[in-house]
Amino acid sequence: MGRVISIANQKGGVGKTTTAVNLSASFAMSDIKTLLVDADPQGNSSSGVGYNKEDIQKNLYHAIIEEVNIREVINDTDIPHLKIITANTDLIGAEIELINEIAREKKLKDVLQEVIPDYDYIFIDCPPSLGLLTVNSLTAAHSVLIPLQCEYYAMEGLTQLLKTIRIVKENLNPPLQIEGILLTMYDLRNNLSQQVADEVRSHFKGKVFSTIIPRNVKLSEAPSFGKPCILYDAESRGAQSYVELAQEILKNGKRN
Amino acid sequence: MGRVISIANQKGGVGKTTTAVNLSASFAMSDIKTLLVDADPQGNSSSGVGYNKEDIQKNLYHAIIEEVNIREVINDTDIPHLKIITANTDLIGAEIELINEIAREKKLKDVLQEVIPDYDYIFIDCPPSLGLLTVNSLTAAHSVLIPLQCEYYAMEGLTQLLKTIRIVKENLNPPLQIEGILLTMYDLRNNLSQQVADEVRSHFKGKVFSTIIPRNVKLSEAPSFGKPCILYDAESRGAQSYVELAQEILKNGKRN
Ligand SMILES: Nc1ncnc2c1ncn2[C@@H]1O[C@H](COP(=O)(O)OP(=O)(O)OP(=O)(O)O)[C@@H](O)[C@H]1O
Ligand SMILES: Nc1ncnc2c1ncn2[C@@H]1O[C@H](COP(=O)(O)OP(=O)(O)OP(=O)(O)O)[C@@H](O)[C@H]1O
Numbered sequence: 001m002g003r004v005i006s007i008a009n010q011k012g013g014v015g016k017t018t019t020a021v022n023l024s025a026s027f028a029m030s031d032i033k034t035l036l037v038d039a040d041p042q043g044n045s046s047s048g049v050g051y052n053k054e055d056i057q058k059n060l061y062h063a064i065i066e067e068v069n070i071r072e073v074i075n076d077t078d079i080p081h082l083k084i085i086t087a088n089t090d091l092i093g094a095e096i097e098l099i100n101e102i103a104r105e106k107k108l109k110d111v112l113q114e115v116i117p118d119y120d121y122i123f124i125d126c127p128p129s130l131g132l133l134t135v136n137s138l139t140a141a142h143s144v145l146i147p148l149q150c151e152y153y154a155m156e157g158l159t160q161l162l163k164t165i166r167i168v169k170e171n172l173n174p175p176l177q178i179e180g181i182l183l184t185m186y187d188l189r190n191n192l193s194q195q196v197a198d199e200v201r202s203h204f205k206g207k208v209f210s211t212i213i214p215r216n217v218k219l220s221e222a223p224s225f226g227k228p229c230i231l232y233d234a235e236s237r238g239a240q241s242y243v244e245l246a247q248e249i250l251k252n253g254k255r256n
Numbered sequence: 257m258g259r260v261i262s263i264a265n266q267k268g269g270v271g272k273t274t275t276a277v278n279l280s281a282s283f284a285m286s287d288i289k290t291l292l293v294d295a296d297p298q299g300n301s302s303s304g305v306g307y308n309k310e311d312i313q314k315n316l317y318h319a320i321i322e323e324v325n326i327r328e329v330i331n332d333t334d335i336p337h338l339k340i341i342t343a344n345t346d347l348i349g350a351e352i353e354l355i356n357e358i359a360r361e362k363k364l365k366d367v368l369q370e371v372i373p374d375y376d377y378i379f380i381d382c383p384p385s386l387g388l389l390t391v392n393s394l395t396a397a398h399s400v401l402i403p404l405q406c407e408y409y410a411m412e413g414l415t416q417l418l419k420t421i422r423i424v425k426e427n428l429n430p431p432l433q434i435e436g437i438l439l440t441m442y443d444l445r446n447n448l449s450q451q452v453a454d455e456v457r458s459h460f461k462g463k464v465f466s467t468i469i470p471r472n473v474k475l476s477e478a479p480s481f482g483k484p485c486i487l488y489d490a491e492s493r494g495a496q497s498y499v500e501l502a503q504e505i506l507k508n509g510k511r512n
């Protein structure tokens with residue numbers, strides 16, 4: 001039965017898309033059936049696996065607003081066990097159109113129900129906001145993975161995010177858990193990364209992944225080739241750190 | 257007569273707040289009367305000049321929704337000629353409450369009118385979205401400054417942003433100009449920065465500032481002390497690049 005993990009943080013540029021693309025690719029490369037859902041109108045996860053804006057026909061917007069069958073919006077990627085539901089700027093319309101709908105927070109959950117049994121893991125990439133698309137993603141998820149850039153401003157936003165997660169858990173999705181807080185863009189060269197890491201580990205004991213994602217240029221080069229880093233440069237520290245994270249999540253999954 | 261410049265880009269983490277705080281500080285340090293408006297519910301510009309979430313009383317939310325007089329929400333900073341209108345998560349409510357208001361896109365413009373003559377420059381820090389807060393900021397502005405991180409995903413979002421700017425210009429704010437595209441977090445160590453810079457300069461001839469903001473750790477350390485970088489480490493390349501940008505904007509202003 002597929003485990004749905006939402007990748008969320010309203011702070012911008014913390015590595016949500018980079019985590020969604022590379023973590024789902026790492027799972028799929030170990031023959032685990034994986035679905036990546038791009039719920040961000042920027043469509044970066046879609047281009048991160050090779051779908052340019054012009055190539056995208058039916059996407060998440062059509063499944064949640066125009067009630068096109070979810071199976072019609074699932075596409076292949078370069079990796080056999082990785083499928084994607086793409087997004088583009090059509091999705092901006094979804095937030096507006098959902099505003100006055102009944103049970104507007106459950107639209108994504110309802111739509112995904114049918115295909116959850118087809119996958120082992122489903123990852124949802126969220127936009128940098130706590131609006132309806134992110135709330136839909138948190139309502140559809142079993143757990144939420146929080147990428148946290150090792151910088152001061154990113155730490156500031158954590159309290160607000162955890163508050164929103166608690167509200168969703170209490171009102172919309174009681175089983176929602178925190179999969180973990182992931183330290184990203186960790187830079188060995190500066191003290192700030194270490195300070196943030198120490199502070200987050202002491203505040204959120206037990207919730208921080210032991211895997212840390214280093215700042216690694218290969219991770220930022222790969223998207224320009226439309227490939228997850230494991231296909232672009234599998235030996236790089238960037239690609240390897242996401243393989244390590246996949247193993248850690250699988251191990252934690254066995255414990256639950 | 258104050259020139260209002262909106263700092264906008266829906267892509268997250270590209271340096272909007274870092275530019276808003278450090279550019280406005282650079283103007284104020286040269287005795288130019290400057291107002292920084294934090295229009296992002298994350299409130300990063302506010303903490304970037306020393307206002308923590310708990311310290312914030314009346315803020316932008318109160319001026320645009322509760323019709324508190326704008327002068328009551330203007331605060332001092334460590335720099336004499338720099339004032340700030342702060343923000344916190346109250347502002348999340350503003351986007352929802354404005355949805356059904358008449359002339360909802362002009363609220364910020366109407367509110368700022370009274371104080372524009374008191375300042376030479378007014379900078380507005382936007383959230384990472386193209387929602388009502390950003391549209392309000394673009395409607396209130398004479399021009400828009402677009403921070404662009406030298407990375408692939410950031411380049412992807414530029415077309416959508418320019419489209420939104422054109423729609424605002426045609427329907428809400430005809431005199432709106434582009435102040436310029438600012439290349440940020442430029443990293444001499446990797447080719448990606450150079451590739452992005454070359455591509456942007458060839459696509460948007462004449463619109464890209466000659467000043468480039470380098471990746472510089474002092475810029476990311478300064479916010480944890482609640483200080484603009486010019487007060488934290490004035491000699492750093494980070495602080496100096498924003499002083500250079502201020503001079504370039506002033507020079508361009510004389511030409512217009
Ligand atoms: N570990 C890393 N090392 C180097 N670069 C990285 C790393 N993680 C992400 N990046 C780069 O940093 C930028 C921001 O990352 P990304 O776009 O994944 O963040 P995001 O949280 O999805 O942003 P948004 O808030 O806009 O959705 C991208 O250009 C990406 O390529
Ligand atoms: N030139 C730079 N060199 C080093 N670090 C930088 C630079 N510019 C910004 N940063 C850091 O990168 C992170 C993202 O920058 P910032 O928060 O200013 O972007 P933003 O566009 O305002 O983000 P958001 O989309 O969340 O509002 C911050 O932690 C900031 O301190």
Ligand SMILES: [Mg+2]
Nearest residue numbers: 016017040044
């Ligand atoms: Mg993203």
Ligand SMILES: [Mg+2]
Nearest residue numbers: 272273296300
């Ligand atoms: Mg910001």
